[in-house]
Amino acid sequence: MPMFQIGERQIDYSLRRSAKATRASITVTPGSFELLVPEQATDDQIQAVLRRRRAWILETVCAMQERAKAQARVYRFATGAKVPYRGQMTRMTVEPFDGTLVEVSFRNGFMIRMPRDLPEDEADGVIESALRLWLRRRIRDDAKEFVQRHGARNGLKPKGIQIKEQKHMWGSCGKDRQIHLNWHLIFAPRPVLEYAVVHELCHLRHRNHAPEFWSLVASIVPDWEARKSWLDENEHLLGWERLQTA
Structure with missing residues (x-):
């Protein structure tokens, strides 16, 4: 994994090119970050993004490391x-x-x-x-329950549900109509998991986050913003770290 030098600090990062990406985006974790760029991005353009965002990258990595200590x-x-x-x-x-x-x-x-x-x-x-x-079995059961509750009556029928270990996402909805959920959502309150399931169900109809998408989400879970805020603010608490004793 390459390293990005910011002052005296070296941060691991990965570069991913995507034909679907229209602009560069950065996803930060406590110890590293991923830079997603359009497939045709040049090395000079990539370096320009890194230089422009270097202060933000360092600040965000440090902040996430502090938050991770609360896990x-x-x-x-x-x-x-x-x-x-x-x-x-x-x-x-x-x-x-x-x-x-x-x-x-x-x-x-x-x-x-x-x-x-x-x-x-x-x-x-x-x-x-x-x-x-x-826990993985429990979240699968919960997710199926929410799909049964909200799917058919809203015309949203996924092909199936898969529980995964996803590094940067809480969920995704593939073109094959399969919904994928991060198993760490079992550590969140059930209403937050319900929001995550509904979010992916709504992507069966709307493949982006346009206003129509959020309107559909709101029609199913009117307080979706509070549930999403809880997830954004507490994502660092969703899991545990096993410490080895000497």
Whole structure:
């Protein structure tokens, strides 16, 4: 990955060309950024964009790194640990049992049953994997529920729903009418997830963000702006960081 030098700071970035892009755009993450340019953009034009936006890039990367520090940190997947779920920090209880696979359920908190003979040095990784799988299944169920609630009656019928690990997007709607959702949306309140699903459903009719698109969104979720604002302001909280102990 190339590096972009700003003063004494070096920032990782990636360059992506697209035949669909009409102008340059930059997507920033806590440690890097992606520069999207039209397919025919020259090296001089690309460098001009980077020079023009260098101060903004540095400020935004630093701001996102500070915000990322607020993300939930998990040292051990054990009783008492908390992870985000539907907009709240949620406690987990871990109990040993005589089964062979980790079992996850939810009753006012995560209830996790762990095989009694699971080696201690493997427990955290196995529990985390099981919890992630449970959450991905949960968001798929929630998304299907929202599609059933809002899709057919508004003439918006997707071919299917796929739950993915998307780096820069909360969702997308392909030309094949498949809706893709970032699984991290399970960490947001259900109304925010509902907005994300409706947003992609509306792209089945309007492929851009023209006024007609937002009018359709508003006809289904009138308070969409508040839901979108929550997502914009709290995206750095949607997930957890597993910290390794020495």
